[in-house]
Amino acid sequence: MSSDASPQPGNPVPPIGIIGGTGRQGRGLAYRLALAGRTVLLGSRREERAREWAARLMAMPRVTGTVRGARNAQAASAALVIATLPYPAHADTLGTLRGELAGATLIDCTNPIRRTAAGIDLISVPAGSAAEEAAAVLPDTLVAAALHHVSSASLINPANATLTGAVPVYSDHPYALEAACALIRHLGALQPYQAGRLRGARDAESRAPALITASLPHADRVRTDHPPTDQAR
Numbered sequence: 202m203s204s205d206a207s208p209q210p211g212n213p214v215p216p217i218g219i220i221g222g223t224g225r226q227g228r229g230l231a232y233r234l235a236l237a238g239r240t241v242l243l244g245s246r247r248e249e250r251a252r253e254w255a256a257r258l259m260a261m262p263r264v265t266g267t268v269r270g271a272r273n274a275q276a277a278s279a280a281l282v283i284a285t286l287p288y289p290a291h292a293d294t295l296g297t298l299r300g301e302l303a304g305a306t307l308i309d310c311t312n313p314i315r316r317t318a319a320g321i322d323l324i325s326v327p328a329g330s331a332a333e334e335a336a337a338v339l340p341d342t343l344v345a346a347a348l349h350h351v352s353s354a355s356l357i358n359p360a361n362a363t364l365t366g367a368v369p370v371y372s373d374h375p376y377a378l379e380a381a382c383a384l385i386r387h388l389g390a391l392q393p394y395q396a397g398r399l400r401g402a403r404d405a406e407s408r409a410p411a412l413i414t415a416s417l418p419h420a421d422r423v424r425t426d427h428p429p430t431d432q433a434r
């Protein structure tokens with residue numbers, strides 16, 4: 202079985218499913234894959250919503266591939282699937298798709314974070330990381346974790362012609378490591394690398410609050426709408 206996500210001459214190009222694809226990260230990844238000529242099944246709980254977003258993505262500049270709206274279950278039936286779900290919905294949603302995801306490779310982008318008045322907090326995950334939690338609820342799926350720090354704003358920006366940067370990929374399965382790296386090479390000039398076992402996602406996920414905070418405009422980073430502490434006064 203080839204892990205290369207590139208189109209092969211004479212072979213039909215398999216679609217890539219995105220669970221929770223109508224959100225910011227899913228739309229950004231779908232756009233980049235469509236720029237690279239790939240077919241994307243943009244998944245949602247509501248097919249109509251997915252179709253609306255798919256049509257908007259298809260109208261964006263330089264799209265050569267196809268984005269089709271789908272239910273999450275249809276998206277999860279692809280051989281290569283990306284999960285872009287908010288952490289609170291992550292394990293339950295993946296658990297309900299266990300049958301569809303059996304035998305697939307899943308690339309999980311989930312950061313277990315919550316936004317509070319004070320900023321962005323990491324949620325403690327009993328399994329160690331959201332990715333390990335996914336692997337626990339999906340025993341028949343090859344789970345990889347990647348793209349935790351590639352921002353949706355960069356992905357969706359047509360003026361940002363080449364995305365650059367190193368992208369660590371974690372998995373306990375060599376095939377999934379290769380498949381995820383091959384897919385990420387389609388997203389611009391990103392440089393994926395095999396960073397080790399799935400438990401390494403703990404490190405990537407734990408760095409998300411600081412990295413997201415640093416990328417926010419200053420006014421959003423330093424909130425002043427909560428009571429000042431004694432120290433701040």
Ligand SMILES: NC(=O)c1ccc[n+]([C@@H]2O[C@H](COP(=O)([O-])OP(=O)(O)OC[C@H]3O[C@@H](n4cnc5c(N)ncnc54)[C@H](OP(=O)(O)O)[C@@H]3O)[C@@H](O)[C@H]2O)c1
Pocket residue numbers: 221222223224225226227244245246247250251284285286287288289290294310311312313314348349350351352353354
């Ligand atoms: N945004 C970024 O720049 C970025 C970068 C790296 C990683 N990530 C990670 O990627 C994940 C998605 O981020 P996002 O910003 O795209 O999130 P989002 O826009 O808030 O949500 C993504 C999608 O998840 C679905 N969803 C929401 N609540 C749900 C629920 N209770 N049950 C099932 N599905 C639900 C929704 O799709 P439907 O309503 O259509 O079903 C929604 O469009 C997060 O874990 C985030 O940490 C995000």
